[in-house]
Amino acid sequence: MTKEQMRTGAFISFEGGDGSGKTTQMARLADALRGLGHEVVATREPGGSAGAELIRKLILEGDADRWSPLTEALLMFAARRDHLERTILPALARGAVVITDRFADSTLAFQAAAGGLDESAVATLKELVVGAHDPDLTLIFDLPIDEGLRRAGSRGGEQRFESKGRAFQEKARAAFLTIAEREPERCAIIDARGDVADVAVRTMEMVKRRLPFLFSA
Numbered sequence: 671m672t673k674e675q676m677r678t679g680a681f682i683s684f685e686g687g688d689g690s691g692k693t694t695q696m697a698r699l700a701d702a703l704r705g706l707g708h709e710v711v712a713t714r715e716p717g718g719s720a721g722a723e724l725i726r727k728l729i730l731e732g733d734a735d736r737w738s739p740l741t742e743a744l745l746m747f748a749a750r751r752d753h754l755e756r757t758i759l760p761a762l763a764r765g766a767v768v769i770t771d772r773f774a775d776s777t778l779a780f781q782a783a784a785g786g787l788d789e790s791a792v793a794t795l796k797e798l799v800v801g802a803h804d805p806d807l808t809l810i811f812d813l814p815i816d817e818g819l820r821r822a823g824s825r826g827g828e829q830r831f832e833s834k835g836r837a838f839q840e841k842a843r844a845a846f847l848t849i850a851e852r853e854p855e856r857c858a859i860i861d862a863r864g865d866v867a868d869v870a871v872r873t874m875e876m877v878k879r880r881l882p883f884l885f886s887a
């Protein structure tokens with residue numbers, strides 16, 4: 671048996687703009703993988719551990735300009751380190767599948783590309799905090815901004831990130847697409863337009879193609 675066939679767990683991140691539907695799709699994938707007998711840890715950022723959830727409250731509450739982009743990135747990476755140490759790495763060590771709603775690419779997209787923070791600052795923090803623990807697969811849910819804002823609006827998104835406006839979201843979208851181009855082995859773009867059921871099929875097909883060992887008996 672090869673090393674690849676012996677693998678049981680995997681680390682998957684879901685990324686994309688506000689209203690891209692990734693959270694719904696993540697729940698579906700988690701259910702499907704549980705149905706195959708995997709232990710699935712479905713988690714999110716900012717958050718995903720007790721300490722990181724406390725930091726999440728600090729980050730998401732208040733005015734849009736409450737934190738500078740650098741301060742915000744430092745808070746994101748502080749939360750991310752706790753999330754990795756307390757939730758993600760222990761679960762992967764048990765052979766679980768970890769699926770996270772956002773990870774380090776979000777900091778590159780939102781604090782750097784959209785927020786104006788120097789990309790190299792984020793790269794430095796990522797190296798320190800994430801090191802070699804990149805996801806095995808990152809699914810980037812891509813959707814035109816207008817549609818994303820409409821969907822996010824209809825679910826009553828009140829948070830400060832959703833108040834940052836269209837230009838901000840456009841820059842983040844472009845950044846996610848650039849990340850996918852730069853790291854094609856880790857990343858895959860999912861067209862998030864259309865029905866939930868159609869997007870779920872695209873998502874499942876991509877996970878099967880990229881991580882086939884999760885589907886072998």
Ligand code: TYD
Binds near residue numbers: 716771772
């Ligand atoms: P959340 O309500 O979970 O939104 P979403 O469903 O879009 O993920 O809030 C998370 C917000 O935090 C979201 O607007 C993106 C933002 N964010 C960053 O700006 N940088 C980051 O590194 C992360 C993880 C999230």
